[in-house]
Every structure is written in C-alpha cells, then in structure tokens.
Amino acid sequence: MSKKPEASKKTDDVFVGSIDQGTTSTRFIIYDRSARPIGSHQVEFTQFYPEAGWVEHDAMEILESVRVCMAKALDKATADGHNVDSGLKAIGLTNQRETTLVWSKSTGCPLYNAIVWMDVRTSSICRKLEKELSGGRTHFLETCGLPISTYFSALKLLWLLENVDKVKEAVKSGDALFGTIDTWLIWNLTGGVKGGIHVTDVSNASRTMLMNLKTLEWDNPTLKTLGIPAEFLPKIVSNSEIIGKITTGWPITGVPISGCLGDQHAAMLGQACRRGEAKSTYGTGAFILLNTGEEIIRSTHGLLSTVAFKLGPKAPTNYAIEGSIAIAGAAVQWLRDSLGIIKSAKEIEDLALQVESTGGVYFVPAFNGLFAPWWRDDARGVCIGITRFTNKAHICRAVLESMAFQVKDVLDSMHKDAGEKGEVKNEKGEFLLRVDGGATVNTLLMQIQVWALFFFFCCSNLHYVAQFLSTLPPFHFCFSVHNL
Numbered sequence: 001m002s003k004k005p006e007a008s009k010k011t012d013d014v015f016v017g018s019i020d021q022g023t024t025s026t027r028f029i030i031y032d033r034s035a036r037p038i039g040s041h042q043v044e045f046t047q048f049y050p051e052a053g054w055v056e057h058d059a060m061e062i063l064e065s066v067r068v069c070m071a072k073a074l075d076k077a078t079a080d081g082h083n084v085d086s087g088l089k090a091i092g093l094t095n096q097r098e099t100t101l102v103w104s105k106s107t108g109c110p111l112y113n114a115i116v117w118m119d120v121r122t123s124s125i126c127r128k129l130e131k132e133l134s135g136g137r138t139h140f141l142e143t144c145g146l147p148i149s150t151y152f153s154a155l156k157l158l159w160l161l162e163n164v165d166k167v168k169e170a171v172k173s174g175d176a177l178f179g180t181i182d183t184w185l186i187w188n189l190t191g192g193v194k195g196g197i198h199v200t201d202v203s204n205a206s207r208t209m210l211m212n213l214k215t216l217e218w219d220n221p222t223l224k225t226l227g228i229p230a231e232f233l234p235k236i237v238s239n240s241e242i243i244g245k246i247t248t249g250w251p252i253t254g255v256p257i258s259g260c261l262g263d264q265h266a267a268m269l270g271q272a273c274r275r276g277e278a279k280s281t282y283g284t285g286a287f288i289l290l291n292t293g294e295e296i297i298r299s300t301h302g303l304l305s306t307v308a309f310k311l312g313p314k315a316p317t318n319y320a321i322e323g324s325i326a327i328a329g330a331a332v333q334w335l336r337d338s339l340g341i342i343k344s345a346k347e348i349e350d351l352a353l354q355v356e357s358t359g360g361v362y363f364v365p366a367f368n369g370l371f372a373p374w375w376r377d378d379a380r381g382v383c384i385g386i387t388r389f390t391n392k393a394h395i396c397r398a399v400l401e402s403m404a405f406q407v408k409d410v411l412d413s414m415h416k417d418a419g420e421k422g423e424v425k426n427e428k429g430e431f432l433l434r435v436d437g438g439a440t441v442n443t444l445l446m447q448i449q450v451w452a453l454f455f456f457f458c459c460s461n462l463h464y465v466a467q468f469l470s471t472l473p474p475f476h477f478c479f480s481v482h483n484l
Contacts, residue, residue, distance in 0.1 A: 302373025
C-alpha cells in the first residue's frame with residue numbers, strides 16, 4: 001500500500017492575529033484570510049482585592065499572559081498545518097478600558113499594580129472635586145463626555161500621584177510613563193526600555209476623562225485643573241494605522257501592530273454597528289453602546305458620550321452614547337468563587353431553570369457601586385426577599401435577572417435621550433440591538449433579556465404591541481424594534 005503523502009503547507013496563506021486582553025483573562029487568536037480562527041489560546045490571571053472595593057492586576061503577569069497565549073496559539077495553528085510564521089501580516093489589539101498603570105521608562109517596571117476600572121478607592125477624590133469645581137460632578141462633561149467617577153482613569157491616576165511615593169518621584173524625575181493596558185502592551189511589544197512606542201488610541205483615550213472629544217487631543221485645561229503633567233501621557237492615534245512592529249523576544253517578531261481599540265469599541269465595530277445601531281456585551285460587566293455617527297450626543301439621563309471608532313488618521317470619527325454596568329458576569333464568578341453555589345459558570349443556567357421564578361428574591365450586584373444610569377459609587381450589593389422557601393436555584397435566577405434588568409435600565413435611558421434629541425435610528429428606521437460576550441451562551445439569560453425589553457417597549461409603545469408579538473421568535477438574539 002502506497003504511503004499517503006503529507007499535506008503540504010501553503011506558502012501563500014495570509015493570517016492576522018488578535019490580542020484580546022480582558023479583565024479576567026487574556027486571549028490570542030489567529031485568523032485566516034476568510035476570518036476563520038485557526039489557532040487560539042486563553043489564560044486567566046490573578047485578581048487582587050487588597051481592600052473592600054479595591055481591585056488590582058499585576059501588569060507583569062498580564063504581559064506574561066500575552067506572551068504565553070501568543071506562543072500556544074502559534075503552536076496550535078502550526079500543528080494543524082498552517083504556515084503562520086511567514087503568513088502572519090498584522091496584529092490587532094483590544095483591551096480592558098480605564099485600568100490605569102504608571103511605570104518606569106528606564107527599568108520597564110510598574111511602579112504600582114494596575115488599578116482596575118471597577119476599583120472604587122477614589123471615592124473621596126471624586127467627592128472633593130465635586131465640591132471644589134464649579135460644575136460639580138458634571139464639570140468636565142462638555143469636554144470629555146464623562147462625569148467625575150471612580151470609573152475613569154484620571155481619578156485613578158490622581159490617587160497614584162497622591163499616594164504612591166515611587167510614582168511621585170518618577171514623575172518628578174521625568175522617568176514615569178502613564179497608560180491604560182493598551183499603552184502598556186504596545187510599549188512592551190515594540191521594544192520597552194529599548195525604544196518602545198508610547199501611544200494610546202482614541203477609544204481608550206476617550207475613557208480617561210482627559211481627552212477632548214472634539215479635538216481628539218489631551219485637553220490642557222483639564223490637565224491643568226487636575227494637576228496632571230502632559231509630559232508622561234501617551235500620544236493619541238487612530239484605531240487603524242501602523243503603530244509599530246513587534247520586537248525580538250516575543251513569539252512573533254517583525255509583525256506590525258496595525259489596530260487598537262478598547263474592548264467595547266471593538267465589539268461595536270465587530271458587530272458592524274452603524275448609526276442608530278447598538279450592541280450589548282455581557283462580560284465581566286455589561287456595556288451597551290449606541291453608534292450616533294459623527295454627532296456627539298450629550299446624555300441627560302445618566303449615559304456617557306464617547307468615541308466609537310476612528311478607522312484611520314484621516315477617517316471620520318464615529319461617536320457613541322454608552323451605558324456601562326460594572327457587574328454582570330462577575331456576579332456569576334462570585335457565585336462560583338466566593339459562595340460556592342456553582343462549580344462552573346455554565347451551571348447557573350441549569351440551576352435557574354429548576355424554578356419558574358425567583359420566588360420574590362431580588363439581587364442588586366452593586367459590589368463596587370452602580371454605574372449607568374445611576375452613578376452611585378457608594379451603593380453596595382443587596383439580596384432581598386429571602387425566605388425559608390428560597391433555595392440556590394432562586395438566587396441563581398435572581399442573578400441572571402439582575403443582568404437583564406440593568407441592561408433594561410440603560411436602554412430606557414438611551415431611549416429617553418434619543419427621544420429628546422430626535423430618535424437615533426439606522427437607515428431602515430429601526431433601533432437595533434446586537435448582543436455578544438460570554439454570557440450570551442446562556443439561553444435563559446437571553447430569554448429573560450428579551451422579555452425585560454419587551455415589557456419596557458410595551459409600556460413605551462402600546463400601539464406597537466400587536467405587531468411586535470407577531471414577529472417575536474422564541475429566542476431572538478438580535479433585538480430589532482421598529483417605529484419606536
């Protein structure tokens with residue numbers, strides 16, 4: 001019997017790689033020319049909770065997680081016969097937003113752990129600024145689109161400047177570099193202490209509270225008011241341009257980094273959301289963004305104005321209004337890791353399906369305060385309505401309902417903003433909501449979300465109920481509601 005020839009490796013294959021650096025894990029995915037994933041790897045990393053409400057990451061551990069994911073994904077793709085080494089043409093990066101880091105440009109070492117976006121240690125700084133500034137909580141809203149909140153990078157940076165001696169000394173000597181996680185990764189990937197490129201993109205910069213939404217540059221009056229030196233801030237670039245090449249010492253070398261977006265902006269772009277179309281990502285938190293085109297819409301109902309994306313240095317800027325929810329999937333992790341009610345995230349659906357309702361139990365996952373549309377960093381989580389009848393299935397169902405109800409609150413505000421300023425709809429006259437993220441595999445959660453939105457839209461649009469009922473399938477993962 002003749003020996004079957006081995007499949008020859010293609011020499012004309014073209015691949016792109018994607019770094020997905022999230023709040024709890026890092027992934028690296030390699031795609032072929034048809035956008036099919038041909039190799040990927042994911043690792044979780046440590047969450048540090050030094051005090052109640054504080055959340056930190058080890059930036060060096062994050063860096064190593066990227067290195068491991070790159071190597072493992074390459075190994076998997078190569079083992080399957082793909083010639084990635086010669087065919088990889090570009091790398092893109094997406095990352096957890098707002099998480100704040102200061103490091104030494106001479107040693108490359110972080111001067112403190114990264115302060116994570118959901119961390120609330122800056123509450124006292126927020127209250128102080130609200131009292132001192134003439135505009136109170138909304139003092140910078142016209143410039144950056146964001147209220148004064150523990151959520152945003154500027155406040156975390158102020159805490160570092162006020163409380164960490166190493167940061168103070170490095171800023172004074174000119175040795176400090178500031179950045180969000182995208183900046184940290186790009187600087188290290190392109191050389192680090194040996195000439196790393198110190199940049200951020202417009203989407204990540206728009207979440208610092210320091211960038212002017214109109215000029216897309218650091219806002220000097222804001223920097224002066226907060227006492228933040230401009231010298232150690234990164235250069236702001238667009239979401240789609242050649243930033244630099246990956247240097248030696250990484251599993252991939254010489255490949256250009258050609259795109260960078262904050263994770264929620266990347267999801268909006270990946271979902272192909274045009275003007276009037278929105279997406280809701282269910283991850284550690286939940287984030288709903290509505291593309292408002294080239295128009296900046298100022299919310300009067302607790303939402304944020306932000307950059308959506310800018311696909312090139314000379315490309316037009318798309319903006320969005322956003323509702324950010326601090327805790328969504330993280331509540332499921334809490335059930336697993338802190339309470340031991342479930343052993344894996346997927347178990348929550350099986351348990352919740354054992355009961356028809358929560359039995360009167362309501363859960364508010366305000367572990368680190370409440371974000372949009374309430375902006376109460378002093379809020380804390382509650383679970384009410386517990387009786388002797390209550391079991392863990394009721395609690396699991398209440399946790400799932402809490403995610404859906406929080407998204408409903410944001411969409412309620414989004415609807416009010418759009419109604420006041422002229423409904424923002426797509427070219428078909430629809431308000432379209434697409435969903436993504438790890439929790440969307442939970443069919444029950446998506447069902448609950450559909451019905452939460454259905455009842456809201458019924459209350460707002462009684463004339464449309466009959467038509468909506470006639471078109472609603474049992475499970476509708478892309479909500480499209482007409483003529484609101």
